[in-house]
Amino acid sequence: xxxxxxxxxxxxxxxxxxxxxxxxxxxxxxxxxxxxxxxxxxxxxxxxxxxxxxxxxxxxxxxxxxxxxxxxxxxxxxxxxxxxxxxxxxxxxxxxxxxxxxxxxxxxxxxxxxxxxxxxxxxxxxxxxxxxxxxxxxxxxxxxxxxxxxxxxxxxxxxxxxxxxxxxxxxxxxxxxxxxxxxxxxxxxxxxxxxxxxxxxx
Amino acid sequence: xxxxxxxxxxxxxxxxxxxxxxxxxxxxxxxxxxxxxxxxxxxxxxxxxxxxxxxxxxxxxxxxxxxxxxxxxxxxxxxxxxxxxxxxxxxxxxxxxxxxxxxxxxxxxxxxxxxxxxxxxxxxxxxxxxxxxxxxxxxxxxxxxxxxxxxxxxxxxxxxxxxxxxxxxxxxxxxxxxxxxxxxxxxxxxxxxxxxxxxxxxxxxxxxxxxxxxxxxxxxxxxxxxxxxxxxxxxxxxxxxxxxxxxxxxxxxxxxxxxxxxxxxxxxxxxxxxxxxxxxxxxxxxxxxxxxxxxxxxxxxxxxxxxxxxxxxxxxxxxxxxxxxxxxxxxxxxxxxxxxxxxx
Numbered sequence: 398x399x400x401x402x403x404x405x406x407x408x409x410x411x412x413x414x415x416x417x418x419x420x421x422x423x424x425x426x427x428x429x430x431x432x433x434x435x436x437x438x439x440x441x442x443x444x445x446x447x448x449x450x451x452x453x454x455x456x457x458x459x460x461x462x463x464x465x466x467x468x469x470x471x472x473x474x475x476x477x478x479x480x481x482x483x484x485x486x487x488x489x490x491x492x493x494x495x496x497x498x499x500x501x502x503x504x505x506x507x508x509x510x511x512x513x514x515x516x517x518x519x520x521x522x523x524x525x526x527x528x529x530x531x532x533x534x535x536x537x538x539x540x541x542x543x544x545x546x547x548x549x550x551x552x553x554x555x556x557x558x559x560x561x562x563x564x565x566x567x568x569x570x571x572x573x574x575x576x577x578x579x580x581x582x583x584x585x586x587x588x589x590x591x592x593x594x595x596x597x598x599x
Numbered sequence: 600x601x602x603x604x605x606x607x608x609x610x611x612x613x614x615x616x617x618x619x620x621x622x623x624x625x626x627x628x629x630x631x632x633x634x635x636x637x638x639x640x641x642x643x644x645x646x647x648x649x650x651x652x653x654x655x656x657x658x659x660x661x662x663x664x665x666x667x668x669x670x671x672x673x674x675x676x677x678x679x680x681x682x683x684x685x686x687x688x689x690x691x692x693x694x695x696x697x698x699x700x701x702x703x704x705x706x707x708x709x710x711x712x713x714x715x716x717x718x719x720x721x722x723x724x725x726x727x728x729x730x731x732x733x734x735x736x737x738x739x740x741x742x743x744x745x746x747x748x749x750x751x752x753x754x755x756x757x758x759x760x761x762x763x764x765x766x767x768x769x770x771x772x773x774x775x776x777x778x779x780x781x782x783x784x785x786x787x788x789x790x791x792x793x794x795x796x797x798x799x800x801x802x803x804x805x806x807x808x809x810x811x812x813x814x815x816x817x818x819x820x821x822x823x824x825x826x827x828x829x830x831x832x833x834x835x836x837x838x839x840x841x842x843x844x845x846x847x848x849x850x851x852x853x854x855x856x857x858x859x860x861x862x863x864x865x866x867x868x869x870x871x872x873x874x875x876x877x878x879x880x881x882x883x884x885x886x887x888x889x890x891x892x893x894x895x896x897x898x899x900x901x902x903x904x905x906x907x908x909x910x911x912x913x914x915x916x917x918x919x920x921x922x923x924x925x926x927x928x929x930x931x932x933x934x935x936x937x938x939x940x941x942x943x
Contacts, residue, residue, distance in 0.1 A: 408814070434818030434849055476817055476843075479764055518729070519640065521718060522763060522840075523872075545817070548843030549763075551712045551872035552918040556926040578847055581920040 398423050399445065399471060399540045399572050404454035406444060414440055417454070418597055422540065422572040429587035430576045432594055438576045439476065441593070442544040445574060446473035458540060472538035476545040478525035482517045488528055489513035495535035505561045506531050507554070522549040530558060534565055541566065543575040547582070559586065629739065630866035631701040631724065631758075631835055636736035638694040638719045638890075640729070644687040690733060694719050694890040697736070701835065701866040706857055708869045708877035710915065711887030717870045718763060720887075721839040724868065725760050726750025741834070759833035763840040763870075765820040768812040775808025778826045790830070797826040800856075802849075818849055825853060835866045842876060854880040874901075874915055886912045 400421040407413035414437040422428045432438050443449045445456055447463035456463055458470045475481050482491050492498060492513070506527045517525055526549060533541065543562070547555040563586070566573050577583050583590060694716040701707045709717055719732075726747050728734055738745045740753060754760070769777055778797070779790045798807060801822040812820060821841060828836055838857065842850040857867045858880050871877050877884060878901050886894040886909060894909040901907065904916040917923045 435816035439817065477765060479766055515642075519642070521716075523712075545843070549840065549872070551710070552874060552915055552920075553712060553926075554872075556918045556920075556924050560926040578850070579920065580847070585920045585924055 398457075398459060399574070400457045401441075401445060401451075402455050402457065404444060404451035404456065406440065406449065406451050408440075413452075415444075415451075415597060419454075420591065420596070422574055424539070424570045424572045425567075427566065427573040427575065427586055427588045429583045429590045430574065431583070431590055431592050434578075436593060438593065439544055442473060442542045442574065442576065445540075446471045446542045448473060468536055470539040471542060472533040472536050472540070473542045473544065474526075474529055474533050474546045476548065478522060478529045478549070479517060481529050482525060484517050486516075487513065488515055488517070488520065491517075492528055492532055492535070495532045499531070499535050502534055502561075502565075503531055505564075506558060523551065523554055526550065527558065530562065534562075538571065540572040540574070543573065545576055545578070548578070555582075629700045630703045630741060631868065632737075632739040633697060633699050633720070633724065634737045634739075636694055636697040636720070636723055636738070637692065637734070638716065638723060639690040639692040639733045641688050641690050641731045641733060644689050692890065694723075697891050699868075699885050699892055699895065701868050703834075703866055704861055704864055705882040706861045706867040706869055706880055707883045707885060708871055708881035709885045709887050709892070710871055710874050710877050711911075712872075712889075715887050716890040717872075717887055718839055721760060721763075721837045721868070721870055724750070724837050725754050725758060727754075755831055755833075757833060758835045758837060759828035759831065761824050761828045761836060761838040761841045765812070765815075765817065765824065767824065768820060770812050772811070773808065774810055774812060774815065774823045778808075778823060778830060780827075780830065793830060794826065797829055801826060801852075817843075822849070822853070825856070829860075833865065835868065836860060837868045837870070839870045840872070841869070842871070842873065850876065851879075875919060875921070886915070 398421055400419070402419055403417045404415055404419070405413055405417060406415045418441075420428075420441075430438050430441060440449065444451055447456065447465075447469050456471075463469055463471060482488075489498075492503075508524075508527050508531060512520060512524060512528075520528075526546060530546065541562070547558060550558060559582075562573075565571065575583075575586060577586070697720065699707065699709065699720070709720065711717055722728065723734060723736075724738060726745075726749075728747065734747075738750065740750075740758065745753070750758075768774065775794060775798075779787070779794045794808070795805065798805070803819065803822055803826070807815070807819065807823075812823075815823065821843075825841060828838075836857065841857075842853055854876060857869065861867050861882075869877060869881060878898055881898055883895065883897055884901060885892045886896075888909075888911045894907070894912055896908070899906075901912075901916075904913045907913050907916065914925075917925045
């Protein structure tokens with residue numbers, strides 16, 4: 398189970414975004430976080446994936462705190478793939494950060510071999526996002542955090558990429574946390590929806 | 600360029616597009632017209648460079664003894680230099696023979712698959728070219744043919760871009776300063792007033808102008824980018840995916856602002872993958888596939904998938920989560936032409 402237990406978090410002395418907030422996701426569950434723009438959805442995603450440390454409280458994956466180094470069992474896919482890759486590395490090197498290439502997965506995500514030798518600026522946002530998703534799934538996560546990952550994708554690619562992710566989530570029994578601004582997409586994907594505005598400020 | 604009368608017959612095909620019942624030319628002419636645009640990137644031949652890399656590596660590991668003598672080292676250096684200079688390059692076409700036009704007072708939505716070259720269209724209109732890009736074709740703005748330098752001169756002074764990536768903001772400058780810019784012989788106080796007015800209109804509080812880009816949420820950053828574009832009252836806005844990351848209400852508000860801008864006589868080239876959103880606000884839709892526009896049609900044609908001519912337009916409609924969420928088989932821009940051929 399991925400748990401955030403009584404976490405408090407604020408940016409540099411400002412009013413806390415979260416105070417004594419708790420949430421949990423079990424393997425196989427697909428939780429959609431809902432809140433208006435600027436509320437702190439991305440911050441919560443980063444906390445759950447260990448990119449930020451809570452000021453108080455803890456984030457536990459299967460009862461263990463997230464490791465500070467090495468492979469993290471919680472993997473984050475972000476909203477801006479161009480900020481998640483090294484602009485001076487070719488895509489193959491970026492993908493190999495997660496280990497040996499999984500050709501089958503790459504093919505299902507529609508990643509072409511010829512893209513591997515390119516630099517990030519030679520690919521579109523949607524193509525980059527496929528690399529980010531492949532890298533995340535190759536890192537053998539137990540929990541996935543998907544923060545607005547398909548906003549830059551066209552409808553066809555969005556359907557394709559999500560069908561691959563859902564397949565992996567089901568077959569590996571992963572827990573999934575996602576955020577999206579699309580009501581219809583949330584209804585398609587989530588098994589549970591959590592309204593943060595109500596959960597944080599009761 | 601020829602002038603236009605204000606009235607075209609319904610469905611009349613001219614300049615590579617047709618008009619619907621309610622979308623006749625508002626002005627005398629096309630505000631923006633792109634004809635036969637082709638963009639190719641010159642890059643090293645993937646296959647050839649990989650082969651060389653491997654060969655060089657193998658030899659280096661195999662012969663450390665002959666590498667230690669000076670003549671051997673020089674010979675190898677010369678050979679490597681020759682290989683480096685002779686590495687074959689090829690031109691990879693990304694956009695080919697693209698036609699699209701925007702009239703004063705209208706929003707034209709360019710919708711299509713990611714990776715099909717939509718952003719390159721925006722770059723070409725803005726005169727932003729990568730050093731290894733080869734661009735041909737004709738761009739008219741306000742009836743006058745443009746070249747790279749005149750397009751660059753129009754950038755921000757006639758044509759404004761709302762870019763796709765929030766990384767376009769300077770990470771080291773407070774956003775208020777970025778939106779105001781540095782007035783060239785202008786009045787900084789007036790620009791401040793304009794910036795505050797824009798911020799207020801887009802729901803950005805006065806405290807936001809003191810923030811740095813990393814302190815903004817995704818939605819706030821997009822609104823800051825929109826404010827930058829509107830600062831100098833452009834004639835044409837090229838909006839490259841302006842709404843991802845905005846919640847539904849804000850996205851609709853942003854689109855309503857584009858609509859208002861167009862109704863005031865401006866033109867908007869709205870590049871987006873969000874078909875539903877495009878249809879809610881645009882006058883005409885250009886369906887983009889594999890680097891070109893396959894169907895440029897009135898919004899009315901999109902009411903039902905049966906009215907769409909191209910199979911890709913129908914595929915887009917069916918893939919929407921509110922319709923069938925139908926995943927097409929894995930495809931890519933390069934493989935797309937053959938896949939489409941098979942389905943058509």
